[in-house]
Amino acid sequence: MSGAELAQIAVNAVLLSGILALVALGFSLVWGIMNIVNLTHGAFIVMGAYLTYGMHELWHVDPFLSVPVSMAVLFCFGFAIQRVLINQVIRAPLLATFLLTFGLEILIVNLLNFFFKADTRSVMTLYSGSGFTVGSVRVPYIRLGALGVSILLVLMLGAFLTKSRLGRAIRGTGMDIDAARLTGVKAPAIYALTFGIGAALAGAAGSLLSMVVPFDPNLGGGYTERAFVICVIGGLGNVVNVLIGAAVYAVVEVFVGSRVPALSGAVTFGMLVLLLIARPQGIAGKSAS
Amino acid sequence: MKRTLLAAAGLLLSAITALAADTIVFGAAISITGKTAKEGEYTRDGYQFAIDRINEMGGIKVGGKAYKVELKYYDDETKPERTAQLIEKLINEDKVNLILGPYGSSPTGTAAPICERYKIPMVEANGAAEAIFSKGYKYSFMILSPAKNYLRGVLDTILKKDPSAKTLAILGENEAFSKEVAQGAAEYAKERGMTVVYDELYPTNAQDVSALLTAIKGKNPDVILGSGHLQDSLLIVKQAKDLNVSPKAMGFSVGPSSPEFRANLGKASDYIYGATQWTEALKFEGDDPWKTPKAFGEAFRAKMPNYKIIPYQVAESAVAVIAYQKAIEKAGSIEPTKVRDALAALDMMTFYGKIKFDSRGVNIYKAMAAEQYHADGIKYTVWPFDVAEKGAMYPMPAWDKR
Numbered sequence: 001m002s003g004a005e006l007a008q009i010a011v012n013a014v015l016l017s018g019i020l021a022l023v024a025l026g027f028s029l030v031w032g033i034m035n036i037v038n039l040t041h042g043a044f045i046v047m048g049a050y051l052t053y054g055m056h057e058l059w060h061v062d063p064f065l066s067v068p069v070s071m072a073v074l075f076c077f078g079f080a081i082q083r084v085l086i087n088q089v090i091r092a093p094l095l096a097t098f099l100l101t102f103g104l105e106i107l108i109v110n111l112l113n114f115f116f117k118a119d120t121r122s123v124m125t126l127y128s129g130s131g132f133t134v135g136s137v138r139v140p141y142i143r144l145g146a147l148g149v150s151i152l153l154v155l156m157l158g159a160f161l162t163k164s165r166l167g168r169a170i171r172g173t174g175m176d177i178d179a180a181r182l183t184g185v186k187a188p189a190i191y192a193l194t195f196g197i198g199a200a201l202a203g204a205a206g207s208l209l210s211m212v213v214p215f216d217p218n219l220g221g222g223y224t225e226r227a228f229v230i231c232v233i234g235g236l237g238n239v240v241n242v243l244i245g246a247a248v249y250a251v252v253e254v255f256v257g258s259r260v261p262a263l264s265g266a267v268t269f270g271m272l273v274l275l276l277i278a279r280p281q282g283i284a285g286k287s288a289s
Numbered sequence: 290m291k292r293t294l295l296a297a298a299g300l301l302l303s304a305i306t307a308l309a310a311d312t313i314v315f316g317a318a319i320s321i322t323g324k325t326a327k328e329g330e331y332t333r334d335g336y337q338f339a340i341d342r343i344n345e346m347g348g349i350k351v352g353g354k355a356y357k358v359e360l361k362y363y364d365d366e367t368k369p370e371r372t373a374q375l376i377e378k379l380i381n382e383d384k385v386n387l388i389l390g391p392y393g394s395s396p397t398g399t400a401a402p403i404c405e406r407y408k409i410p411m412v413e414a415n416g417a418a419e420a421i422f423s424k425g426y427k428y429s430f431m432i433l434s435p436a437k438n439y440l441r442g443v444l445d446t447i448l449k450k451d452p453s454a455k456t457l458a459i460l461g462e463n464e465a466f467s468k469e470v471a472q473g474a475a476e477y478a479k480e481r482g483m484t485v486v487y488d489e490l491y492p493t494n495a496q497d498v499s500a501l502l503t504a505i506k507g508k509n510p511d512v513i514l515g516s517g518h519l520q521d522s523l524l525i526v527k528q529a530k531d532l533n534v535s536p537k538a539m540g541f542s543v544g545p546s547s548p549e550f551r552a553n554l555g556k557a558s559d560y561i562y563g564a565t566q567w568t569e570a571l572k573f574e575g576d577d578p579w580k581t582p583k584a585f586g587e588a589f590r591a592k593m594p595n596y597k598i599i600p601y602q603v604a605e606s607a608v609a610v611i612a613y614q615k616a617i618e619k620a621g622s623i624e625p626t627k628v629r630d631a632l633a634a635l636d637m638m639t640f641y642g643k644i645k646f647d648s649r650g651v652n653i654y655k656a657m658a659a660e661q662y663h664a665d666g667i668k669y670t671v672w673p674f675d676v677a678e679k680g681a682m683y684p685m686p687a688w689d690k691r
Contacts, residue, residue: 005507008532012499110322118326120520122527122553129530129557129688140531213496214523214553218323222494257500262463262490 004136009258011137017243017250018147019208020230021154024242026201027227029157032236033174033194034090039101040081041227042220043108044074044199048206049215050116056123063123063211064145070203078199082192090191105220112217123210146208153204157197158239170194229272235285244284312357313349313623315340315610316385318375318400320392323367324494325518327549328602329392332415335606336360336389338589342578349614352621358610361385365396372396376403376411386623387412389609392602394418394436394466401429410629414609415602418465422649428625430632430650432609432641434657436466436542437473439564440514442659442672443540444474446562447512448481449674450683454537458487458510460501460525462517470516470542486510495521499528506534516542523553530557530688537684538562540659548598551666558662560685562671565658567601567641570670570678575639577611585640598668608641615644 027041051070055061061069081104089096131140161167172180173190181187205223209215226249234245252271256264275282317336320329340358348355361383365372372391379385380403388404390397390413397416401424404411410428417436421429447454457478461471468490475485486508491498502525505513513536515525522544529539538560544550545563569586579585585607586599596603612635617623620631636645642655659672661681669679 002507005503008503008506009500012503016497016499113322113326118322118330120327120523120549120553122523124553124555124557129527131531131533133533138532143531212527214520214527216326216520218326222496253497254500257491257497258504260489261460261495261498261501262492265492 005258007135007137009254011139013247013250013254015139015143015147016254017247018150019143019205019212020226020250021243021246022150022201022205022208023223024227024230024234024246025154025157025239026198026205027224028231028234028236028242029201030195030198031231033170034191035094036086036090036097036101036195037094037228038195038198039098039224040104040108041198041202042222042224043105043112044078044202044220045206045209045223046112046215046217046220047077047108048074048203049210049219050112050121050206051203052207052210053121053123056125063125063207064149067149067204067207070207071200074203075196075200079192079196081199082195083188086195087188087191105224109217109220116217118216118218120214120216121210122214125211128211142211146212149204149208153201154239154243157201161239166193229268231282232272233275233282235282237285241282241284245282248283311354312359313387313617314359314361314383314385315387315389315613316376316379316383317360317362317389318365318372318379318391318396319362320367320396321364323365324520325367325392327519327547328415328543328600329364329367331547331600331602332392332606333360333362334593334596335414335603336362336610338592338603339578339607339610341592342588343610343614346578349617351617351623356617356623358614360389365391367393367396369393369395369399373399373403376400380404380407380409385409387613387625387628389606389613390414390416392416394421395464397421397429398465401426404428408629409625410632412609412612412632414605416466418469419649419651420465420469422651426650428629430612430646430652432612432644432652433566433605434655435651435653436469437476438657439470439542440474440516440540441477442657443514443562443564444477444481444483444512446659446661446672446681447538447540447683448483450681451511451537454511455483456486456508456510457483457512457514458505458508458536459485459489459514459516460487460498460505461490461515462495462521463490463492467516467518467542471514474514474516483512491517491521495524497528498525499532502528502532502534506532511537513539514541515539515544517544519544519547519549522550526554526557526561533688535685535687535689539685540564545660545662545668547600548596551662551668556691559664560682561662562681563660563662563668565601565660565670566655567604568658568660568670569599570676571642571658572676573638573640573642575641576615576637577608577639579640582640604641608639608644611639612637612644 048070052066055066230245234241256267363375388411392415394416414432419435461467522541540562546565616631620627645654660668671681
C-alpha cells in the first residue's frame with residue numbers, strides 16, 4: 001500500500017466518521033436517556049433524505065440549507081410520536097418499546113414506498129462530485145461539508161446537554177428519573193423533547209446522506225444497524241463516546257473495505273462481539289455498577 | 290328445504306371449480322419492497338403485460354379449450370428466505386398451476402428447490418446465476434443469458450475501440466449472481482489478453498465504496514467494471530466522481546439499462562457502458578404476440594405510458610410467460626410434469642431472442658447486448674456491432690476535465 005493510498009484512506013475515514021457520528025448521535029441520546037432502542041431511527045433518516053430531495057426537486061433548495069428544515073419537521077414528528085405513542089409503553093418491558101418502534105419503522109417505510117415509489121433517488125447539485133486535491137489526496141466538497149455540519153451539530157448538542165437548564169434536565173432524567181421528578185422535572189415532556197431531538201438529528205443525517213448515497217425508502221435499516229454498533233462500540237452516556245464509536249467504526253469499515261471488502265461486515269460485527277465480551281460498557285463508556 | 294340448499298351449495302361449488310379450471314394461475318414471489326424493489330416492479334409489470342396480452346388474444350389453447358391466465362403474486366421483500374415461504378404458500382394454499390420466478394439470483398435459488406420438491410415448473414427470468422442450475426434441478430428454467438456472459442459485450446466494445454486497453458479493475462457485490470458476472474468478466478478479459486489488476490467483492494447493501502475505489506485509483510486501470518445492482522452502480526459512479534477515479538472506460542452489469550440510472554446521475558452517466566439482456570434496437574423475428582423488439586417496446590409503452598425506456602427486465606419477464614404459453618400449447622395439457630417436459634424441449638424464436646434450454650435448464654443460446662450513454666442523454670446499443678445504433682464514445686474524459 002502506497003503512502004498516497006494510505007493518506008486517502010485516512011481522509012476517507014475521517015469524512016465518513018463525521019456523518020456516522022451524526023447517524024448515531026440521536027440514536028444514542030434516546031437510548032441513553034430513555035432506555036429505548038429506537039428501531040424507527042433509520043426511518044427518520046430516510047424521511048430527512050426525502051425532505052431534502054423534495055425541497056431540492058420542487059424549489060431547488062440547496063441541500064445544505066434544507067438541513068434545518070428537515071430537523072424542524074422531524075423534531076415535531078418525533079415529539080408527537082413520543083407523546084402519543086411511546087409514552088404509553090415507556091414503563092413496559094424493553095420488548096414493548098422494541099416492538100412499537102419496529103412496527104413504526106415498517107409503517108413509515110411502507111408509507112414512503114406508497115407515496116414515493118421504490119425508485120432510487122439522489123440529490124445532485126452543481127457541486128456534486130467536485131472537490132479539491134491536496135497532494136494526491138482527493139477531498140470531495142460535499143463530504144467535507146457534511147463533516148462540517150456533523151461537527152457543528154455534535155458540538156451544539158454537547159453544549160445544550162451540559163450548559164442549558166433543559167439539557168441538564170434531560171441528562172438528569174436519564175440518570176435518575178425519580179430524583180429528577182422531585183426537583184420538578186416533568187418527565188413526559190422531557191422524554192418527548194429527547195425523542196424529538198433524536199429524530200431531528202436523524203433528519204439532519206438523512207439530509208446529508210441524500211447527497212452522498214443513492215437512496216430509496218429502504219435505506220434506513222442499514223443505518224439503524226450502524227447506529228447500534230457505533231453506540232455499543234463507543235458506549236452510551238455522552239457525545240464524546242459516540243464520536244469515538246463512529247471513528248473506530250469508520251476506520252475499520254474504510255480500512256477493511258479497501259483490502260478485503262467482502263469481509264467488512266464480518267469484521268465490524270466480529271469486533272462488536274469481542275467488545276461485548278471484553279468491555280461490555282463500550283470503549284469509552286463507564287460500567288453500570 | 291335443507292336438501293335444496295345443499296344441492297344449491299353443491300351446484301355453486303362445482304360452478305366455482307369449473308370456473309377455476311378454466312384459468313391457469315401463475316404464482317410468483319417478487320421483490321415489491323426491499324433492495325431490488327424497482328427491478329421487482331419491472332418484473333411484475335412484464336409478467337402482467339404478457340398475461341394481459343394473452344388474455345386479449347383469447348387465452349392459452351389446450352386441446353380445443355381456451356384457458357384464461359392470471360398472475361398471483363406476493364412481495365418477498367427482497368428476502369430469499371421469504372421467497373421460499375411464499376412459493377410454498379402459492380403451491381400449497383393458493384394451488385397455483387405454475388410458478389414464475391422472483392427477481393434476483395438469491396431468491397431464485399431458494400425458490401428452485403421448493404418447485405423441485407412439489408414438481409411444479411418454474412420459468413425464471415431474473416436469476417442469471419448458473420450456480421442455481423448446477424444442482425441437477427429438473428423443474429427450473431432460466432430464460433436469460435447466464436451471468437458469466439454479462440460483461441463480455443462491454444469488453445468487446447472497449448477492446449475494439451482501443452486494443453491497447455490492458456488493465457482491468459472489477460468490483461462486485463458479494464452474492465451469487467454478481468460473483469459469477471465478475472468471474473466471467475475476469476476470465477474473458479484474460480482470454481483477450483488483459484490483466485486484472487483489482488478484483489474484490491463488497492458486501493450487499495454497501496453504502497460506501499470509497500475504500501475500494503481508493504485502492505483501485507492506486508492501480509490506475511484502463512477499465513473499471515462493476516457487477517452489482519442498480520444502487521451499487523449509482524454509488525460507484527458517484528463516489529468515483531467524488532474521488533476523481535477516471536479510467537478510460539467504465540461499465541456495469543446491472544444499472545445503466547434502467548431509466549433511473551440517468552435520472553439519478555444526470556450528465557455523470559455519459560460514457561458509461563451497461564450490459565443488457567435485451568434492447569429495442571436488437572433485430573429478431575419471433576413467433577410470439579409481438580414478433581419484434583421494436584413492436585414489443587411500442588406495445589408496452591402504449592399500455593404503460595410511464596415507461597419511456599423499457600428496461601430489459603420487463604422484456605425477459607414477459608417472455609417467460611410466452612415460453613409457458615408455447616410449452617402448454619405444445620404439451621396439450623396444464624399438468625405440471627407435462628408442461629415441464631414441453632419446456633425442456635422448447636426451441637422457439639421470440640422478440641427477446643432464442644428460447645431453448647440446455648440440459649441444466651439454462652438458455653445459453655441467447656446473447657447479451659451492450660449499451661452506452663451518449664452526451665444527448667440517450668443510451669444507444671453499441672454491441673453486437675451488426676445492430677449497433679451508434680459507435681462507442683471512447684475514452685471517457687477525466688471527471689475533473691468535463
